[in-house]
Amino acid sequence: MKPLALFVALALLSVSDAPPVIAAEDTRPNILFVFADDWGWGDLSCHGHPYVKTPNIDRLAKEGTDFTRFTVASGVCSPSRTAVMTGHFPARYNIDGHFAWVPSNAKRNMPDWLDPSSVTLPRLLQQSGYATAHFGKWHLSNNMIPDSPLPSEYGYDEYGAFNCAGEQMPVHEDAQHTIAFIEKCEREGKPFFVNLWVHEPHTPFHTVPKYEWRFRDMESAPDAIYASVLSHADDRIGDVLNTLDRLEIADDTLVIFSSDNGPARAGGNAEPTLMYDTATGAGWGTGASKGITAGRKGHKAALYEGGINVPFIARWPGKIAPGAIDDSSLISAVDLLPTFCEIAGAELPEGYQPDGISQLAALTGSPSEVREKPLFWKMKGTWPIRKAAPYHWVAYAIVDQNWKLLANEDLSYFELYDIAQDPYEKTDLKSSESVATDVLLAKLKQWKSTLPSQPSGSVFSTERDNPK
Template sequence: MNHFKIAPLLVLLFLNVSLASDKPNIIFIFADDWGWGDLGCHGHPYVKTPNIDRLAREGTDFYRFTVASGVCSPSRTAVMTGHFPARYNIDGHFAWVPSNAKRNMPDWLSPEVTTLPRLLQKGGYQTAHFGKWHLSNNMIPDSPLPSEYGYDEYGAFNCAGEQMPVHEDARSANAFIEKSVADDKPFFINLWLHEPHTPFHTVPKYEWRFRDMEDDADRIYASVLSHADDRIGEVLSTLDRLSISENTLVIFSSDNGPARASQSTELTLQYDTATGAGWGIAASKGITAGRKGYKAALFEGGINVPFIARWPGKIPAGKIDQTSLISAVDLLPTFCSIAGVALPEDYHPDGVNQISALLGNGSEYREKPLFWKMQARWPPRANQPYHWVTWAIVDQNWKMMANQDFSHLELYDIINDPYEKNDLSETSPLVTNQLLEQIRDWKETLPDHPTGDVFSVERSQ
């Protein structure tokens, strides 16, 4: 079906011309394990997020955005490259070298691939990364630093080298914003928050806000989200103070759905080598607002995450978009279009330019299908009934999922059934077989093993 429209094309043409002499700033805020329901503007019963809610009031809240994986490292790979992470054999999180090798993964994303910050850097932007990295791991000391991927400045954790304290992300971003304004340069910032990933690093000020809550885990969870929201507010205040809010695109999203303990767990402290001590997974109380599954699942609870975009005067204010199927692989071509940066001729993104959707002219159908590949067990465990999917595809209104050997399939009309309640695989066999063939064809394009300079010296020891 051809869903070509003239209006969006004209909007895109006008935008590219109008931005040629006045490049907008771009701030991409990427939280860690922040569930779709964990926002005040999404109706959470006790979590308070006034600054993110402000973004929603002054921008558009896209309900149908999905990330490219149910876990962090592959999800972040998609943002950086505009490619499905399976193209790099990144199907899970980066861990110790033996664990990466056992799972047929590299030890880091290659810095030689086309990356979003490098393209923007070459296009005249000052670029920075502050917060979580996890495109390698702090346990792999010879992995490339974030500066090798196209950043002029960075402060990060879950990377090699010195680990930035998790709560210094906004302060670092604000200093970089002021420097860029003083230099009269457009800027791009990846602001990748720690919250609400474990450990939960609580601060008494924020626990005090929720002192009347009886449940310790709920109080801890609400406090760390409140702290993260305040830091986002600090960045928004800096944009206001410098009078650059009108020329700055700010997006808030999350790398995957909320984490949950698979069984009853005691609330205890834990220690992370990258971020320090904090409360463990018993305080992971994130919600999906009715979506199936949590983090590490390819059902919507694991991949359908918040996506709120504000760009005053460009993106409609106070709007809820419940139809546009935007993906994390779309961010690279979209941001480059906004910045007036041409994509290299030899680069072919899996994503598409979604500027029309951002400006209020979206469509419920995509030009290209979306694919997922994850490591998952079959049969599913009783305490994790939605964590069995290895392969998934979204094409037009259909979403199909399969286990590792394709012996079990489920099919959903994802437009009319976004909560995946009605499996149509048996009643729509033609669609099921067609999508299965597409997944098999896509699988044939993927590498059998990671290649290139993506292995730690520890592999040879």
Template sequence: MKSLLILLLSSALACAESKPNILFIFADDWGWGDLSCHGHPYVKTPNIDRLAAEGTDFHRFTVASGVCSPSRTAVMTGHFPARYAIDGHFAWVPSNEKRGMPDWLSPKAPLLPRLLQQSGYATAHFGKWHLANDMIPDSPLPSEYGYDEYGAFNCAGEQMPWLDDAQRTISFIEKSQSENKPFFVNLWIHEPHTPFHVLPKYRWRFPDLEEKDNIYAATLSHADERIGEVLDALDRLKLTDNTLVIFSSDNGPARARENAELNLSYDTATGAGYGNAASRGITGGRKGFKAALFEGGIGVPFIARWPGKIAAGKVDADSLISAVDLLPTFCEVAGAELPDDYTPDGVNQLTVLTGKPEAIRQKPLFWRMNGSGDPNKPDSYHWVSFAIVDQHWKLLSNQDGSHQELYDLAADPFEKNDLAKEQAEVLAGLNKKLAAWKETLPKEADSSCFSSERSR
């Protein structure tokens, strides 16, 4: 019996050591330019900068939407969110119904945490959820999506205080280590989404900034410090070398108008704080902001660290990586098999992360949102309803296709030179692919994901 116990323990230890841990840090509205390592004029992010110095900074990562819920759906499923009729953020039931959306992401969908859980990983989610809404009390809890443990807000049930995310993450990592299990943790932080919950300690770090800038810098400083606490815990537990850490954001930043009045606002999930006037995000020159399908709305930070596997201090300005790639990539890292009946929209990008890209990405990327606005106005970025990126070409289209723009992202990453008239053949080819993709999408939302409140 003693020999058998020793054998089982040795087997468990070998399993834990052979499978790398995965920590996925997903911010909320964190702009590409909102990092000191990306040249922000006053925001200080030393802990995220440390990730960049010890890992690779990928400059061409895009998420699958300009807003929260569909972007997170893509991470969870490896599918474009339009496949689930999730084109906007989950709100209260009448709003979801009006927009032809379900009221939550189906727990029966192919799910990243469940695949890793089935492969022997301890799985957890701490922070923002928003794959349902706290205003939909009969929506499934995060525990129904393949997590062994969770603490969340913007979900049904008890709302975890937003600032508890890091300590809950550290406790789970310690528990996983004590149980000799590899871990997968989603650390989905609140910042810098409104309301801005600012503690005085962090405001005092930026005494010379105007109030709105001070609030924004303090908010990001607090988030960066909590990320640092988790990184320090990995060091203390000697898990750094065997842990893949990713930092990214669900969409581009919000940016208030200069004359917006600063006041308090209240969120049912996270409480009171400063309102949208303190939204000071920047995109590093990319066009548009949050809720847009221009690069400012979907081009976000993506920093990957895995000592000995991913190059340190490197910038990759060429490789096109998407949020739909995370599921197949993380499964490859974990040795988790994809189901036979599952076809991801993304591709396994492990060779790209480790600096050995095999070829230019051949699989197109698609977006769908409910666009509105006038494309003829120079500051209107939200008119786009569909987009496709195929290698270096990007097509943007309004709902009926009456206005379209075409950009060569390799030569023009800031989308300044519309080539729709000069490149008619390229435009036609992209429209053909876009039309074929639309035919694969469901005509309506899955009724099994409707709240009982719809019957009222």
């Protein structure tokens, strides 16, 4: 035998005598986060909507827990999404409105996008070994700003999106891309984190014949349009849930359904007319905005509960109680980053301090009786109060344990509610609860003093240097 052949034979013999090396299976759960756009608390059949049908989301509620006190960090989309991505109140980034084209952002003292160097949820999970993907609405920049960072720069392995730079993914392709990514991860044996951020029910309302036909007998055209787009979104969510069943990974997957803010409402008796959006195309306009809050005060763009208290349904078989309603846990969008990181075993970076807290205990049925960390909000409010927009005067809000205080820009006017006992904000207690009012005002002033006066970092388009 030649020396080289003898060496190979001895090496193979040595290998055959050794125990096989088997890679450790990554048993960490998958995470699927479904984030709708303008989906009101009352816009689910399981929440009692009179005509909207959402059997797939209802299934999540039946197989999981419905957390009724969840709030997002803003009454509009971009700051709300910033909180999910960063675990911080969006005011820390001077993001208190939606990202628009550059002149509008500059006028409102906003950046042109979320700084991609920020600590972000997908990047933390990606670094811990998760496959990460984003499919659907982005709006952490804007499609009208061509030099804005792509979603891949924030920690996603794959993405298909709209309201971002580059090619705009058709809105109804979100689920099919999600399914393909999940199938790929299952083949490769990797845990996944997927954002499925659906367009519905934001304008334009992109109806298709199949779903128009479902509601053809409704007398009101706006109601029929609204019901059809929600039904379409619910079916796509159902397709993804069915994929988890087919691949036999539903028990290993945390699924959460929520919304970025409360529902939009058309003014007066406006009829739906066609409109065009540069990111998503043509569809019906605000005349078909028929979302409801199930009695909560206000709606989209307000910091009353109708604008920030949105659906939050979580399913994780064997971990999260099925068919339960949790009406006490005060969970916020800023809690998602620390919660998902604890679930995934992903470490938070040194020096990073989230505004949120991990809510794993609350999700799995052991909530704390009170929330130790207060929650804060900042938006553009209009003052004095306008009769046509009675809920949009609020510029700041704080929730601390059972109290919620809303205030105008200079804190000269405010309202106080016991949000635990009065979730519909019917009784202003500032006169009878002066001590609580003073405590919350002091905390709000202190928080306000920590906020930056202007955006910083790599957050400006070159169009600011060359205005059109």
